[in-house]
Amino acid sequence: MSIVMQGAPPAMRGHGRVSTARLRALGGRAGQVALALAFPAAILTGWHFATAGEAYSLVPPPAEVARAFWDLAFGGINDDAFSQTLLTHVLASVGRVLGGFGLAVLAALPLGLLIGRVPFVRQMLDPTLQLLRPIPVTAWLPLAMILFGIGPRSAFFLVFLGAFYPILVNTVFGVRAVEARLFEAASMLGCKGPAQFARVVLPASLPAIFTGLRLGLGFAWVVIVIGEMTGVQTGLGAIIMEARQLSRTEIVIAGMVAIGALGFISDRLVMLLGRRLLSWSPNHV
Amino acid sequence: MSEPTIPILEMRNVSKTFDFSGQRIQALSGASLTVRKGEFICLIGASGCGKSTLLRIAAGFEQPTSGEALMWGKPIDGPDPSRGMVFQDYGLFPWLTVRGNIGFGLAARGRPKAEIQDTVSRYVDMVGLGKFADAWPHQLSGGMKQRVAIARVLANDAEVVLMDEPFGALDAMTRDRLQDELLELWASTGLTVLFVTHSIEEAVFLSDRVVAMSPGPGRIDSELQLDLPRPRDVASPTFNAIRGDLNQRLHSHHARRAA
Numbered sequence: 001m002s003i004v005m006q007g008a009p010p011a012m013r014g015h016g017r018v019s020t021a022r023l024r025a026l027g028g029r030a031g032q033v034a035l036a037l038a039f040p041a042a043i044l045t046g047w048h049f050a051t052a053g054e055a056y057s058l059v060p061p062p063a064e065v066a067r068a069f070w071d072l073a074f075g076g077i078n079d080d081a082f083s084q085t086l087l088t089h090v091l092a093s094v095g096r097v098l099g100g101f102g103l104a105v106l107a108a109l110p111l112g113l114l115i116g117r118v119p120f121v122r123q124m125l126d127p128t129l130q131l132l133r134p135i136p137v138t139a140w141l142p143l144a145m146i147l148f149g150i151g152p153r154s155a156f157f158l159v160f161l162g163a164f165y166p167i168l169v170n171t172v173f174g175v176r177a178v179e180a181r182l183f184e185a186a187s188m189l190g191c192k193g194p195a196q197f198a199r200v201v202l203p204a205s206l207p208a209i210f211t212g213l214r215l216g217l218g219f220a221w222v223v224i225v226i227g228e229m230t231g232v233q234t235g236l237g238a239i240i241m242e243a244r245q246l247s248r249t250e251i252v253i254a255g256m257v258a259i260g261a262l263g264f265i266s267d268r269l270v271m272l273l274g275r276r277l278l279s280w281s282p283n284h285v
Numbered sequence: 286m287s288e289p290t291i292p293i294l295e296m297r298n299v300s301k302t303f304d305f306s307g308q309r310i311q312a313l314s315g316a317s318l319t320v321r322k323g324e325f326i327c328l329i330g331a332s333g334c335g336k337s338t339l340l341r342i343a344a345g346f347e348q349p350t351s352g353e354a355l356m357w358g359k360p361i362d363g364p365d366p367s368r369g370m371v372f373q374d375y376g377l378f379p380w381l382t383v384r385g386n387i388g389f390g391l392a393a394r395g396r397p398k399a400e401i402q403d404t405v406s407r408y409v410d411m412v413g414l415g416k417f418a419d420a421w422p423h424q425l426s427g428g429m430k431q432r433v434a435i436a437r438v439l440a441n442d443a444e445v446v447l448m449d450e451p452f453g454a455l456d457a458m459t460r461d462r463l464q465d466e467l468l469e470l471w472a473s474t475g476l477t478v479l480f481v482t483h484s485i486e487e488a489v490f491l492s493d494r495v496v497a498m499s500p501g502p503g504r505i506d507s508e509l510q511l512d513l514p515r516p517r518d519v520a521s522p523t524f525n526a527i528r529g530d531l532n533q534r535l536h537s538h539h540a541r542r543a544a
Contacts, residue, residue: 188364204378
């Protein structure tokens with residue numbers, strides 16, 4: 001029935017209740033999209049009129065940034081040192097982000113489960129970790145450069161550090177919030193001691209862990225740029241700094257856009273994974 | 286009174302004292318109780334009479350401060366699948382479906398997959414949740430959740446089912462239905478049930494023996510053997526006479542305390 005109705009004019013589709021509701025939902029979604037796009041469109045327009053045609057503008061107009069982005073990605077416009085290098089830089093940054101983030105997950109997740117569940121581990125490690133936590137990642141940069149040299153390894157280390165704490169703190173929080181009842185239920189069913197980590201602690205704290213993963217990954221993208229700004233040849237942070245030294249502001253902004261897009265995409269990926277794994281949770285739809 | 290066989294559960298002069306930041310509170314004082322295999326026993330009393338503490342000691346969640354808690358004559362030293370617990374607040378694992386919850390114990394104990402599947406399907410059907418086998422706990426009503434909680438301890442080979450006010454959070458109609466279903470399960474499986482409640486009617490409707498407890502400090506006051514045939518009619522004169530008797534036992538205690 002609805003297939004037949006597909007080709008009918010909108011006035012006719014209103015007859016069935018379902019199709020009316022669907023239309024309304026569609027209209028609602030289109031309205032939402034339009035509303036969400038209105039604000040950035042206004043900013044772009046304002047930016048355009050404030051900068052286009054000006055002889056001395058510190059900021060290039062949006063069209064010029066778009067051209068720079070295209071050239072950075074595919075070349076064929078400026079044919080300079082920056083042309084067609086986007087993929088190289090993206091891969092370098094993504095590699096460091098994923099590597100540092102992955103290492104942070106491997107370290108923070110088990111540690112968080114242990115700190116949350118085992119009083120002995122909590123009493124031993126928690127004070128130290130809490131004392132180190134207020135030190136900003138940026139303050140670690142000079143020490144990282146001394147330890148790992150100027151270069152990608154420092155950036156890698158900073159990403160690790162930046163992602164580590166959000167994952168750790170949220171994991172500990174999640175574990176501590178697990179209802180005591182669930183441990184009683186598990187133990188009377190024959191799941192006791194360390195076996196509870198895999199069967200109770202980890203799944204029960206998964207919603208909080210995912211919050212930590214999203215925050216950690218977001219932070220990894222913040223930190224990677226700082227890490228790549230000194231002594232690194234490739235990476236989005238490096239290209240932004242290099243463009244700034246050459247007064248290529250349009251490339252600086254194009255690099256910023258690329259980082260924003262990558263951060264957004266990686267956040268969405270974690271969210272999608274979370275939705276799949278947390279379909280059981282009424283608070284996580 | 287002599288017992289030819291060892292009782293499935295035995296509490297010998299059990300006392301329990303809790304420490305609340307330096308303050309010692311006696312929850313249970315010298316409670317003795319013998320449970321024979323296949324019995325349905327209700328523990329009844331006002332809040333603070335130690336009935337839940339006694340149940341938790343039987344489960345192995347708490348150790349007695351003095352006295353002995355035994356199963357088949359051996360000291361109870363921790364929770365065990367042979368004594369399944371059904372909580373008032375269900376205690377289901379929200380990340381597992383109905384099937385997953387019922388199979389939790391078997392999976393945790395490393396049983397083969399095929400066996401788990403068979404057993405789980407059998408118990409899903411037994412508690413009438415076939416249509417909801419793949420639903421998450423948050424999608425179930427309270428009555429359904431409690432059916433899952435009962436099924437998961439039965440599927441896990443429980444010999445004794447310990448129930449802590451299991452129907453206390455349910456509406457009256459659901460409670461009546463679950464009481465009937467529980468009696469059916471009990472009659473068909475030969476289970477032993479130790480059931481905590483504060484409803485006199487529930488106790489008289491369900492049990493072979495009612496154990497009346499009183500607070501301050503918690504102790505066992507008296508036991509009442511019920512030889513009424515089942516199914517029991519809550520409107521019958523005999524039922525009401527027993528209810529009145531129990532009511533008086535529990536309330537005369539209040540009068541004594543007030544005096």
